[in-house]
Amino acid sequence: MTLQKTILNQSHRDLNARMVDFGNWDMPVNYGSQIEEHHAVRKDAGMFDVSHMQAVDLHGYKTRDFLRYLLANDVAKLKTEGKALYSCMLNQDGGVIDDLIVYFMQEDWFRLVVNAGTAEKDIAWLKQHAGSYDVEVRVRDDLAMIAVQGPNAVSKSLPVIGQFAGKAVADGAAELKPFNAVSNEDWFIGRTGYTGEDGFEILMPESEAVSIWQVLIKAGVKPCGLGARDTLRLEAGMNLYGSDMDEETSPLEAGLSWTVALEPEDRDFIGRSALESLKAEGNLRKFTGLILQGRGVLRDHQKIFDGDQQVGEITSGGFSPTLEKAIAFARLSAGSADKLLVDIRGKRLPVEVVKLPFARAGKACY
Amino acid sequence: MSNIPADLMFTSSHEWVKDEGDDTVTIGITDHAQELLGDLVFVELPDIGDVIETGGEAGVVESVKAASDIYSPVTGEVIEINEDLVDSPELVNEQPYDNGWIYKIKLSNSSEMDDLLDAEAYSELVESEDH
Numbered sequence: 001m002t003l004q005k006t007i008l009n010q011s012h013r014d015l016n017a018r019m020v021d022f023g024n025w026d027m028p029v030n031y032g033s034q035i036e037e038h039h040a041v042r043k044d045a046g047m048f049d050v051s052h053m054q055a056v057d058l059h060g061y062k063t064r065d066f067l068r069y070l071l072a073n074d075v076a077k078l079k080t081e082g083k084a085l086y087s088c089m090l091n092q093d094g095g096v097i098d099d100l101i102v103y104f105m106q107e108d109w110f111r112l113v114v115n116a117g118t119a120e121k122d123i124a125w126l127k128q129h130a131g132s133y134d135v136e137v138r139v140r141d142d143l144a145m146i147a148v149q150g151p152n153a154v155s156k157s158l159p160v161i162g163q164f165a166g167k168a169v170a171d172g173a174a175e176l177k178p179f180n181a182v183s184n185e186d187w188f189i190g191r192t193g194y195t196g197e198d199g200f201e202i203l204m205p206e207s208e209a210v211s212i213w214q215v216l217i218k219a220g221v222k223p224c225g226l227g228a229r230d231t232l233r234l235e236a237g238m239n240l241y242g243s244d245m246d247e248e249t250s251p252l253e254a255g256l257s258w259t260v261a262l263e264p265e266d267r268d269f270i271g272r273s274a275l276e277s278l279k280a281e282g283n284l285r286k287f288t289g290l291i292l293q294g295r296g297v298l299r300d301h302q303k304i305f306d307g308d309q310q311v312g313e314i315t316s317g318g319f320s321p322t323l324e325k326a327i328a329f330a331r332l333s334a335g336s337a338d339k340l341l342v343d344i345r346g347k348r349l350p351v352e353v354v355k356l357p358f359a360r361a362g363k364a365c366y
Numbered sequence: 367m368s369n370i371p372a373d374l375m376f377t378s379s380h381e382w383v384k385d386e387g388d389d390t391v392t393i394g395i396t397d398h399a400q401e402l403l404g405d406l407v408f409v410e411l412p413d414i415g416d417v418i419e420t421g422g423e424a425g426v427v428e429s430v431k432a433a434s435d436i437y438s439p440v441t442g443e444v445i446e447i448n449e450d451l452v453d454s455p456e457l458v459n460e461q462p463y464d465n466g467w468i469y470k471i472k473l474s475n476s477s478e479m480d481d482l483l484d485a486e487a488y489s490e491l492v493e494s495e496d497h
Contacts, residue, residue, distance in 0.1 A: 035405045
């Protein structure tokens with residue numbers, strides 16, 4: 001199978017990126033040093049090509065009702081234009097089809113940004129349920145997306161945004177509160193991200209992406225690969241679909257209860273009754289952070305033990321450049337202890353159970 | 367293109383071997399291997415006195431991306447390990463053939479050196495993997 005390419009593929013190659021197959025997309029994992037890229041985002045400004053992610057526009061006067069039925073979080077919370085909400089989209093069993101961000105554009109227009117690897121099944125699911133609400137599903141294959149992240153991301157990118165998208169958009173972007181977006185035609189700037197730092201996610205016409213990428217580099221924004229994106233989101237305590245949750249896992253066991261709106265009680269949404277049963281049964285596994293005591297690296301699927309008894313496994317693990325320690329997310333039996341062991345290649349090493357996130361705004365915070 | 371010194375011998379699993387001339391050899395991983403792994407954050411070294419067979423696990427290098435076993439290119443007893451790598455695993459990235467060496471072995475059978483790849487053969491291998 002030929003890999004899919006974003007419009008920035010040649011730009012990555014020109015920067016000597018190490019390219020990998022990332023869910024059938026040919027994407028940069030790093031441009032030399034993943035750790036340097038990670039620190040650039042924690043301390044200054046970095047950017048990621050996230051054009052493989054999929055924007056989907058939903059149109060129709062009943063779009064809000066449709067999304068209140070489709071999503072586990074409640075879009076009734078979105079009262080002002082440009083406001084964003086993070087939500088899971090569940091199946092009838094309460095398993096996660098995908099996690100996404102939904103933006104309130106206008107009363108008859110909402111925008112979703114969904115994961116690359118799940119886009120196809122997401123769109124099929126949307127279309128399957130959209131008909132009864134007269135909602136039109138428009139897949140925005142014509143848009144590219146660049147995430148500019150870091151404490152200096154906003155100040156470094158605003159003049160560039162002004163140059164490309166116009167002064168009005170840049171002025172709007174400068175005023176954005178977190179989890180809000182401003183748009184003009186096919187330019188769309190959200191004060192969102194997947195790193196635990198300030199910054200923008202910028203959607204734009206594909207034809208503009210190569211130029212703005214070059215100008216952002218000149219403005220001092222460092223190109224960063226998906227490797228750094230993963231360690232940044234891990235430190236920030238942000239879930240990765242497919243690793244931390246999937247169609248077999250409910251958000252209640254993936255640290256995402258805060259995204260499930262069970263109030264108001266009369267809102268029916270797909271997966272609701274399954275989640276209510278799970279809650280009533282109790283004994284939900286807990287989703288938590290782990291820090292390895294001593295040297296080594298925590299990895300996905302390593303098993304966690306309390307004495308001789310396995311109590312769970314790591315869902316996402318890696319090395320934290322900010323903490324200079326191995327960190328992980330794990331799903332553990334209800335009531336398991338705070339001092340546990342991880343099996344790394346047959347050796348049992350101590351891990352400490354900690355609250356997520358590990359780091360925010362450049363500093364350890366667990 | 368990665369650096370492949372002409373005076374070293376190599377394995378198809380990307381270790382290098384330097385003949386120190388007194389039936390001892392120094393072993394590390396190649397420039398190509400460290401490039402593939404990315405930034406190293408942990409090196410698990412063998413213990414001095416371990417006797418490791420050819421192809422046996424001598425340790426592990428872990429990068430931000432992945433863990434990779436180090437397979438011993440030759441049979442022998444470990445006589446020295448690079449303890450600097452405990453605190454500075456990045457030496458393997460920065461100087462894979464110098465300060466990034468991993469361990470030294472006293473050869474059990476010096477004729478095993480003849481089974482290794484020379485720089486030319488290893489270059490061909492790396493090139494074929496890149497395509």
